Amino acid sequence: MKVKVSVDADLCTACALCYDELPEVYEDAGDGIAKVKDDIGGDGAVIEGELAERAMEITEECPSGALVTEEVE
Template sequence: MKVKVQVDQDLCTACALCYDEVPEVYEDAGDGIARVKEEVGGDGAIIEGELAQRVLEVTDECPSGALVTEVVEE
C-alpha cells in the first residue's frame, strides 16, 4: 500500500498525536503544529508498506482532521 500524506496546519491543534505515534513521518514544526518531515519528502510525500498503515490509523485518530492522507495504491 502507498499513501500520500499532508498536514493542514490551519486545522492542526498541536495535540502531538501524529508525531508521537508516527515520528518517522511527522514532526513538531516548532510551535506544536505538525508537519510532514522533509526527510520523507515533506507535504505530498508517498509513504509505503506497514508505515502507510500506521499513517492511516493516526489519520483516523486525529481529533482536528488536520492529517490529509490519500491512498494512491492498494
C-alpha cells in the same frame, strides 16, 4: 499500499498525536503544529508498507482532522 501524506496546518491543534505515534513521518514544526518530515519528502510525500498503514490509522485518530492521507497507486 502507498499513501500520500500531508498536514493542514490551519486545522492542526498541536495535540502531538501524530508525531508522538508516528515520528518517522510527522514532526513538530517548532510551534506544536505538525508537519510531514522534510527528509521523507515533506508535505505530499508518498510512503508505503507498514508506515502507510500506520499513517491511515493515525489520520483516523486525529481529533482535529488536520492529517490528510490519500491512497495512491
